[in-house]
Amino acid sequence: MSDTTARKIDPAPEREMPKEHYLNAGHGIKSWLLTTDHKRIGVLYLISISVFFALGGIYAGLIRLELVTPEADLFQPDTYNRVFTMHAILMIFFFLVPSIPATLGNFLIPLMIGAKDVAFPKLNLASWYMYMIGACLTLFALMKGGVDTGWTFYTPFSTTYSNTYVTTVAIGIFINGFSSIFTGVNFMVTIHRMRAPGMTWFRLPLFIWSHYATSLIMVLGTPVLAITLLLVGFERMFGLGFFDPALGGDPVLFQHLFWFYSHPAVYIMILPSMGVISEIISAFTRKPIFGYHFVAYSSMGIAVIGFLVWGHHLFVSSQSMYAGLIFSFLTMIVAVPSAVKVFNWTATLFRGSIAYTTPMFYALGFLGLFTIGGLTGLMLGSMGLDIHMHDTYFVVAHFHYIMVGGALMGYLGGIHFWWPKMFGREARGFFPHMSALLVFIGFNLTFLPQFVLGYLGMPRRYHVYPEEFQVLHVLSTAGATVLAAGYALPVFYLVWSLKFGKVAGPNPWGATGLEWTAAASPPIQHNFESMPVVTEDPYVYHPPKPRKEGGAEPVPAPTA
Amino acid sequence: MSSEAATQGHPKGLAHHFETFEQQKESSFLGMWLFISQELMFFGGIFAAYVNYRVLYPDAFIAGSQQLDVGIGAANTIVLLCSSFTMVYAVWVAQSGYDGRHFRRLPVLGERLADNRWQIVLGLVGTLFFGTIFLVVKYFEYGSKFAHHLVPHWDFIPPVSSIPEPETTEIFFSLYFAMTGLHGLHMVVGMGIMVFMMIPMALRGAWDTNNHNFIEGFGLYWHFVDIVWIFLFPFLYLVGESVGKIT
């Protein structure tokens, strides 16, 4: 808002929840299941993806448990294959891909740009149903016995040899893809067409920029995965020979098709997280993001270049060496916009007045972990080194640093940051701090040893290993236990805060952005009492002094 | 402005979260185009598989293509273009509010057709008509593949023997069935939407010159399906025509 007083923290010590808000705008199950309100759909997604995160987490726990000893004492080899496959499928397709966009993105994009809803509210609801149908189908396959192909469904194993429920899961992921596509189309149109008066492209919060880039990948990438899985399904169901080696089928073709989506999908997971980090770092350093334009453009750069690097998954799959050279080169290039972001966040910290709140802990954790994940990605993107490290625990550690250390830290940071906005009550204090700390320590303990393991030659997807690796594996399992505690903790205090947390008021962090300054917490059904008008850039924490009144006070930092 | 007032002051046909018809129309148009980009990537994936194998097994693709009847393919192209035109007609009627006055003089149904709603229905029925012809032709084409033992997995005998790896022709026919099958599936879905949603909506008068975004968006979908066929025709039927017959 133009008016600087609106940004000040409400001084009243005892606040009350607003009388009317989106949570009490309708009652009963029906008002939730048939809602077209983007905020309620965000909450529906929040609940459902949390369930799938927990399920995927259980599978991760089983994997780590099996790997405590070098022998196979918990699972048969076949069972182990199914366990790691289901861990990956649940975590990737049913948690990480929808995580930030479908919950925080759905909730916040209209609020941040000053719109009453997303452009296609019914499509938005349909996307949640598609997610649920796909997820239920996958769960059904899981209960019948699961899949053992790995989440990559490589042919010809998945088409000709595997005797597990490949087709069912492929259809589940296919349907779930619609949910991604609907969300992407919705966000792009919303960002293009629904901005409030005065909300120009370069006044958009960086959260919006990163979601725009994410949506682009969702719309252009997901359908390629859909057709790929459909071809696998056609081959299994009707015997059409696309990948059958006896007919001259080409396994490298499948990998091209698969990674054309699945590499950009990594950016679907990490880009929204980067948007969250931009918001958090700016809010708790009381500074505008250093080099706003560069950070905004770097999101688009990652989305575009990130599409053209998929071949670095095929270095040892008999892909042409010349194609490998180009993909390797582009992999180095895509590190540039990612590095721009990391440097700019760090530069934002410089001389900021940093408040160590829980979201900020998560954001700082993200900075370090994402950097490690990104740099090891460059190592794997070098053709020569990849031959040594391909399909080892080095790769496992690398992508967990990106997906858990990056995407998940951003997700949890964002949930803690916007929790007061979503439910009107705060969750601060000792336990939130502890959760951030436990996650950070547990994560590093779990995955740092895996870099070493991988470098020493421990291949991924094996449940038995030579005895000399046991120490590192035990360390990793110990870390996973700490990590699990770190993830379980928020469930308790966040649910507790819904009833007993301190009432937050519209802007508990004293942050900028329409969702804080122009909407109540929780917001009313149509978001704003009146159409907001934007007159200034984002992240103006120290407004320029007005000529007559003799200068406005900078917005004070919140206490941790 | 309370939340109820926000919805009350709105004209008919304008959703509560939009400010103007222009904004609503632009959003719908852009959204539909993004959906079509998505469809394009979907078909792009299977065309990529085609291109990959075409490069690997050029002879098998020529030999396979020579088993298809180019005349039927060309005729079906014409049929599908006609269906696109009738679709355009329906959209044009909805856009311009044309009242069908030129149809009044028709001896049969003349009075009925001199009406904006029935003109839209006329366009839709025409589209359904040509769509059905296309699918019927496709049905007989598929039938002839069964007769010639060209159905992958069920009944397949490589149609040629003089090329290096004759079994790779099965990949061509797998792609043939998958590509035309997915294309046909898109047509069936479109025709279902027309019969069960759009004709009732048209008769109800759901669209006026301000808001006809649904029919316009559907028109884009139908034309896109047409475009897919425009590419399928040379990719599948014309490949084998440019060189001599392979036996």
Place this chain on the structure above:
Amino acid sequence: MAEHHGEHEHRLMPHVWNLLALFVLTLLTYGVALVHLGPLADLVALAIAFVKASLVILVFMHVKEASRLVKVTAFGGFFWVFLFFAYLIGDVMTRDNVTVYEGWQDPPRKEAKGPPPEHH
């Protein structure tokens, strides 16, 4: 608010001409295929297909009168598919061009011929 729509006239005749042009192009591509052009034939067929698709997009799908954003969206998808194909073909066509060190012998190749195996 309701009257803004009448700014440009909606006309039917351009669509009729467009349909006729598409008919002509279909016959043309059929005719060209009957002349045995050899390797050029694919290029010509593809070019005609692109012209036909562009006509459908510009006229039937109203992109000619649409905003620049829609124009970019409409043709951006094609560009993206094209990029995908370019990389894919780049790989497939150069896969065997690797020089190996002297003394390397290809392992004996197994022939993958015979009747198609039973599917489940």
